[in-house]
Amino acid sequence: MFNQMKIAFYVTGGIASYKSVSLMRELIKAGAEVKVAMTPSATKFVSPLTFQVLSKQTVHVDTFSENDPKFVQHIHFADWADFSIVAPATANTLAKLANGIADNFVTSALLATTTPVFIVPAMNEHMYEHPATQTNIQILKDRGAYIMEPATGFLAEGYSGRGRFPDSTIILDEIEGLIINQSDSLPLQGKQILVTAGGTKERIDPVRYISNDSSGRMGHAIAEAAMKKGAEVILITASELAVHSQIKQIKVESAQEMYEAVDANFENINVLIMAAAVSDYTPVKQENHKMKKKDELSIELKKTKDILKEMGQKKAHQLLVGFAAETDNIEEYALKKLKEKNVDFIVANDVSRRDRGFNSNDNEVIIYSKQDDPVLISLSDKSRIAERIIELIIEQLG
Numbered sequence: 001m002f003n004q005m006k007i008a009f010y011v012t013g014g015i016a017s018y019k020s021v022s023l024m025r026e027l028i029k030a031g032a033e034v035k036v037a038m039t040p041s042a043t044k045f046v047s048p049l050t051f052q053v054l055s056k057q058t059v060h061v062d063t064f065s066e067n068d069p070k071f072v073q074h075i076h077f078a079d080w081a082d083f084s085i086v087a088p089a090t091a092n093t094l095a096k097l098a099n100g101i102a103d104n105f106v107t108s109a110l111l112a113t114t115t116p117v118f119i120v121p122a123m124n125e126h127m128y129e130h131p132a133t134q135t136n137i138q139i140l141k142d143r144g145a146y147i148m149e150p151a152t153g154f155l156a157e158g159y160s161g162r163g164r165f166p167d168s169t170i171i172l173d174e175i176e177g178l179i180i181n182q183s184d185s186l187p188l189q190g191k192q193i194l195v196t197a198g199g200t201k202e203r204i205d206p207v208r209y210i211s212n213d214s215s216g217r218m219g220h221a222i223a224e225a226a227m228k229k230g231a232e233v234i235l236i237t238a239s240e241l242a243v244h245s246q247i248k249q250i251k252v253e254s255a256q257e258m259y260e261a262v263d264a265n266f267e268n269i270n271v272l273i274m275a276a277a278v279s280d281y282t283p284v285k286q287e288n289h290k291m292k293k294k295d296e297l298s299i300e301l302k303k304t305k306d307i308l309k310e311m312g313q314k315k316a317h318q319l320l321v322g323f324a325a326e327t328d329n330i331e332e333y334a335l336k337k338l339k340e341k342n343v344d345f346i347v348a349n350d351v352s353r354r355d356r357g358f359n360s361n362d363n364e365v366i367i368y369s370k371q372d373d374p375v376l377i378s379l380s381d382k383s384r385i386a387e388r389i390i391e392l393i394i395e396q397l398g
């Protein structure tokens with residue numbers, strides 16, 4: 001998403017400016033080209049040298065340091081960028097931006113920029129809630145700037161309150177969301193995609209359950225890949241993995257809960273991708289109290305609802321993608337599933353191997369469909385596999 005994006009990264013003089021060093025590094029790691037400008041106050045908290053070494057670019061602080069006669073530096077800096085981030089933004093700089101004041105390199109370049117501007121305010125709770133700051137934030141929002149909500153937690157002042165600089169991953173998620181919302185050329189824009197993930201848990205008693213080895217990584221990666229292509233994604237997950245803030249998450253535990261959540265959302269969606277490892281059986285009886293130890297124990301099981309099959313029967317306009325996690329006769333089972341469950345694609349994988357599939361970062365899959373030859377996606381990272389699956393879905397949706 002950030003690949004080759006040119007980001008003008010503005011740092012102002014708040015205590016959180018040290019955290020913006022890791023935010024900048026994350027952006028660079030994600031493929032962005034980042035150039036930094038700092039206010040003179042910001043340099044009292046973090047040295048420009050830190051940003052210079054890590055960004056491998058000159059850091060701008062002094063508006064009048066005009067070393068290259070070909071350019072006016074703050075205008076050149078503003079014009080170079082595709083996207084601007086102010087992190088952290090002090091109450092002082094917010095006030096200046098709201099009023100068009102251009103008295104240092106940062107405020108001058110931000111007055112000259114035509115890019116989207118993403119602002120991360122961070123300050124003491126009372127400064128943040130002061131009517132002056134709130135009015136300035138509203139003015140900037142009305143002019144089209146994107147202002148992130150600060151986090152609540154332990155502040156530098158030694159007490160808890162609203163005003164903290166959020167974690168880098170949360171900021172990155174929100175920037176990605178903004179980029180997606182502002183783009184009008186993503187192939188899945190306007191499409192709703194429902195993804196299931198993780199291994200369901202079938203309770204025996206309050207502390208014991210039957211489950212499987214699925215980590216949820218494949219389903220979560222698919223949800224993220226679809227979101228990055230512009231889809232509105234609902235992820236129904238039985239996994240504890242973190243979920244991107246731009247994805248609507250429905251947490252479930254059992255196969256029955258997963259069925260109900262899928263069923264409730266099925267009608268309006270364009271694509272259902274069932275990457276969850278849904279338990280085939282569940283205890284007939286669920287004990288309310290922890291069961292006592294016995295010499296022998298048998299648990300009677302009954303079949304759970306076959307979600308894919310049920311949705312295959314209900315299917316109208318929806319595209320259905322199922323997974324077949326097998327240890328043998330993979331092709332035969334995948335083709336059978338494709339036919340019997342009225343599914344458009346079956347993503348088949350071999351879960352007998354430790355280097356791929358369940359609980360691994362990697363996978364190798366073969367995608368079967370009724371109309372086309374099978375497509376092999378050879379062993380690679382699950383996020384790469386997810387991207388390829390989403391590409392095939394995009395082709396199918398036309």
Ligand SMILES: Cc1cc2nc3c(=O)[nH]c(=O)nc-3n(C[C@H](O)[C@H](O)[C@H](O)COP(=O)(O)O)c2cc1C
Binds near residue numbers: 014042123
């Ligand atoms: C130790 C210390 C911590 C500060 N932390 C913040 C802060 O987190 N947020 C903020 O808005 N101002 C903070 N300030 C006040 C700003 O540094 C001050 O308003 C400054 O003029 C901001 O300049 P700038 O907006 O040009 O960077 C802090 C000041 C000091 C001395």
